[in-house]
Amino acid sequence: MKESQATLKMMQGNIACAEGAIAAGCRFFAGYPITPSTDIAEALARRLPAIGGNFIQMEDEIGAMGATIGASLAGLKSMTATSGPGFSLKQENIGFACMAEVPCVIVDVQRGGPSTGLPTFASQGDLMQARWGTHGDHPIIAIYPASVSELYRMTIRAFNLAEKYRSPVILLTDEIVGHLTEKIAIPAADQIQIINRRKPTVAPEQYLPYEVTEDDIPPMANFGEGYRYHVTGLAHDETGFPTNDHAKIDQQLQRLNRKIQTHRDDIVEVEEHFTEDAQTLVIASGAVARSAKRAVVTAREAGNKAGLLKLKTIWPFPDKEIDAAARHAKKIIVAEMNLGQTAHEVEWVLGRNRDIRQVNKINGETITPKEILDAILR
Amino acid sequence: MDYLYYLRKDKMPHIWCDGCGNGIILKSILRVIDKLGWQKDDIALVSGIGCSSRTPGYVDFNTLHTTHGRAIAFATGLKIANPKLHVIVVSGDGDATAIGGNHFIHAARRNIDITVLIYNNYIYGMTGGQVSPTTPTAKKATTAPYGNPDAPFDISQLAEAAGAVYVARSTTYHVRKMDKYIEQALTKTGFSVVEILTTCPTSYGRKNKEGTGANMLLLQKENSISIEKAANLSPEELHDKFVVGVFVDREQPEYAQLYRGVKDKAQQDK
Amino acid sequence: MKKNAQVIINEDWCKSCEICVQFCPRKVFEMGKFYPRIVNIEKCTACKLCELLCPDFAITVIKPGEENTTEKP
Numbered sequence: 001m002k003e004s005q006a007t008l009k010m011m012q013g014n015i016a017c018a019e020g021a022i023a024a025g026c027r028f029f030a031g032y033p034i035t036p037s038t039d040i041a042e043a044l045a046r047r048l049p050a051i052g053g054n055f056i057q058m059e060d061e062i063g064a065m066g067a068t069i070g071a072s073l074a075g076l077k078s079m080t081a082t083s084g085p086g087f088s089l090k091q092e093n094i095g096f097a098c099m100a101e102v103p104c105v106i107v108d109v110q111r112g113g114p115s116t117g118l119p120t121f122a123s124q125g126d127l128m129q130a131r132w133g134t135h136g137d138h139p140i141i142a143i144y145p146a147s148v149s150e151l152y153r154m155t156i157r158a159f160n161l162a163e164k165y166r167s168p169v170i171l172l173t174d175e176i177v178g179h180l181t182e183k184i185a186i187p188a189a190d191q192i193q194i195i196n197r198r199k200p201t202v203a204p205e206q207y208l209p210y211e212v213t214e215d216d217i218p219p220m221a222n223f224g225e226g227y228r229y230h231v232t233g234l235a236h237d238e239t240g241f242p243t244n245d246h247a248k249i250d251q252q253l254q255r256l257n258r259k260i261q262t263h264r265d266d267i268v269e270v271e272e273h274f275t276e277d278a279q280t281l282v283i284a285s286g287a288v289a290r291s292a293k294r295a296v297v298t299a300r301e302a303g304n305k306a307g308l309l310k311l312k313t314i315w316p317f318p319d320k321e322i323d324a325a326a327r328h329a330k331k332i333i334v335a336e337m338n339l340g341q342t343a344h345e346v347e348w349v350l351g352r353n354r355d356i357r358q359v360n361k362i363n364g365e366t367i368t369p370k371e372i373l374d375a376i377l378r
Numbered sequence: 379m380d381y382l383y384y385l386r387k388d389k390m391p392h393i394w395c396d397g398c399g400n401g402i403i404l405k406s407i408l409r410v411i412d413k414l415g416w417q418k419d420d421i422a423l424v425s426g427i428g429c430s431s432r433t434p435g436y437v438d439f440n441t442l443h444t445t446h447g448r449a450i451a452f453a454t455g456l457k458i459a460n461p462k463l464h465v466i467v468v469s470g471d472g473d474a475t476a477i478g479g480n481h482f483i484h485a486a487r488r489n490i491d492i493t494v495l496i497y498n499n500y501i502y503g504m505t506g507g508q509v510s511p512t513t514p515t516a517k518k519a520t521t522a523p524y525g526n527p528d529a530p531f532d533i534s535q536l537a538e539a540a541g542a543v544y545v546a547r548s549t550t551y552h553v554r555k556m557d558k559y560i561e562q563a564l565t566k567t568g569f570s571v572v573e574i575l576t577t578c579p580t581s582y583g584r585k586n587k588e589g590t591g592a593n594m595l596l597l598q599k600e601n602s603i604s605i606e607k608a609a610n611l612s613p614e615e616l617h618d619k620f621v622v623g624v625f626v627d628r629e630q631p632e633y634a635q636l637y638r639g640v641k642d643k644a645q646q647d648k
Numbered sequence: 649m650k651k652n653a654q655v656i657i658n659e660d661w662c663k664s665c666e667i668c669v670q671f672c673p674r675k676v677f678e679m680g681k682f683y684p685r686i687v688n689i690e691k692c693t694a695c696k697l698c699e700l701l702c703p704d705f706a707i708t709v710i711k712p713g714e715e716n717t718t719e720k721p
Contacts, residue, residue, distance in 0.1 A: 049644035059484035063451035070455025223440040232443035396663035401703025553700040
């Protein structure tokens with residue numbers, strides 16, 4: 001039987017994100033206008049009601065995050081989208097989603113910061129915020145596509161990861177990838193793998209919504225399906241009710257943090273170009289990875305042994321992958337549109353004795369292939 | 379009336395202080411649900427943060443204890459995603475009208491079919507007795523040690539102005555009225571609010587020399603006045619009075635109904 | 649002979665707020681050291697004001713002749 005055909009289209013990144021969400025089964029979006037993410041909200045405002053889904057523009061970013069979590073608890077795959085200032089506002093409720101283990105997707109189309117910053121220019125200034133924006137010890141998943149095609153596929157992946165790990169997932173992008181128009185091959189529906197949250201198999205009386213299971217991921221019942229349980233942001237035990245018992249608190253918080261870390265091999269995605277014998281390793285993500293690839297290809301054509309490790313997952317940080325790709329490297333170049341948020345982690349992984357150099361930009365300009373090539377050849 | 383059927387008995391006794399009116403409100407909610415014959419699985423009780431917001435932990439429904447001020451936003455998502463759920467929000471004066479004010483007025487404007495029960499004790503009780511947007515002028519609180527300089531909100535008027543289709547106010551003393559208003563609110567389609575003036579003897583009462591919970595209930599009994607009678611009194615005569623009754627009960631298209639219209643249009647245009 | 653109403657006090661849940669003592673229109677209660685004591689059960693008309701106003705679910709009033717259908721906590 002012939003495999004279903006993909007459909008070729010020209011599409012803007014943000015639109016591809018909206019379409020990817022729909023393909024993943026998203027039927028609830030709550031958002032708020034903020035450049036350069038608004039196209040996602042506008043696309044879903046048109047598309048969701050047409051397929052029986054729900055779009056709502058909430059009164060503020062915080063309300064949008066709250067509504068997203070509420071809809072997920074009632075069983076719908078839910079998403080919100082924003083940029084820097086809105087991402088800052090959402091942090092408290094993102095922490096709630098972490099603590100209460102509610103699957104949802106938060107898109108952050110990064111723009112220049114800090115504060116109001118540069119609404120119409122890209123940056124990569126929110127990488128650390130994606131990890132530690134909300135208070136307390138919590139794990140997070142953050143993935144970062146570098147093309148329109150990747151944005152489509154990784155939006156689907158974001159939903160799958162959210163459902164599989166009962167976690168909020170931050171889908172990072174940036175103003176460049178979000179506003180690019182590129183050719184994209186949209187897979188047929190039967191070619192798309194969808195993962196849904198694991199439901200409880202026990203009777204309601206035996207259900208523990210925060211059970212310490214073998215894989216650290218408790219099954220999740222939806223509100224209204226016969227499993228009446230308590231969801232709170234307070235430190236709680238396996239039953240979901242608040243507790244002051246230090247042993248139980250430790251058990252739950254350790255499980256919560258382990259949940260992502262022990263599955264990091266499943267979660268972390270990177271893309272490698274010429275890394276097997278790379279003497280100069282370039283590390284980049286998102287829009288900068290596009291310039292980095294051009295730079296590395298040009299360097300190779302001139303006989304220079306450069307390689308590129310494109311990070312498609314930012315958190316959990318691809319430490320093993322970086323270590324492996326850099327094994328022959330005499331020089332590591334981290335190119336990013338921030339002041340070293342990835343470089344800081346790379347240094348942590350590889351140690352301070354390695355020659356780690358940064359190519360940084362925070363003024364709204366993109367990092368060009370030439371700038372990275374110059375750093376490779378220097 | 380068997381309250382125990384609706385309670386998570388192993389969580390009792392609840393944490394509210396002796397003389398706190400919150401338990402009186404909870405009993406009223408349970409009586410009304412019992413009378414309406416609603417199934418426990420079909421009810422979602424959503425709260426923010428504060429003494430009011432500890433309510434969900436004690437009841438055997440789908441319960442959601444969210445972040446400070448945000449219960450209504452979470453409840454909006456729940457209701458849209460599963461319209462069959464009866465979504466009830468319990469919140470406090472600070473939770474709903476200070477940090478949560480924006481969600482409160484917009485949900486009213488949107489006329490989404492949830493009921494919000496606001497336990498108004500004029501104070502931030504859980505955190506030790508700080509001033510709230512409803513603390514009357516000149517009353518004392520830990521962050522208003524010389525007396526509150528601010529004017530307070532009238533939560534019922536705020537709800538009415540923002541577009542709520544049903545707004546009523548009771549005190550914890552007026553249990554029969556409270557039952558009736560909560561029943562009307564729960565059965566009303568659209569955004570309905572019942573503001574219940576409750577007693578906090580531990581913080582508000584102590585700081586303002588209002589005595590025990592029993593005494594504060596007595597003050598409610600003696601100083602309450604109906605909306606109709608209050609209409610004929612001057613602001614000075616109304617000072618320190620609790621105006622109770624139904625402020626508004628009107629019909630407006632409800633959010634889900636309006637969004638169904640959006641879906642119809644979107645599906646025609648396809 | 650007239651049957652009395654039953655007033656059951658749950659001392660595990662009672663917080664000694666004395667609302668029942670102060671609001672009972674028939675003065676059925678007197679406050680004990682920690683908990684209310686029923687001293688005038690024959691005066692009780694089963695108006696249930698104590699049950700309605702008790703914030704702690706600590707009082708159950710059964711009308712004369714009616715069964716106690718509540719579960720034991």
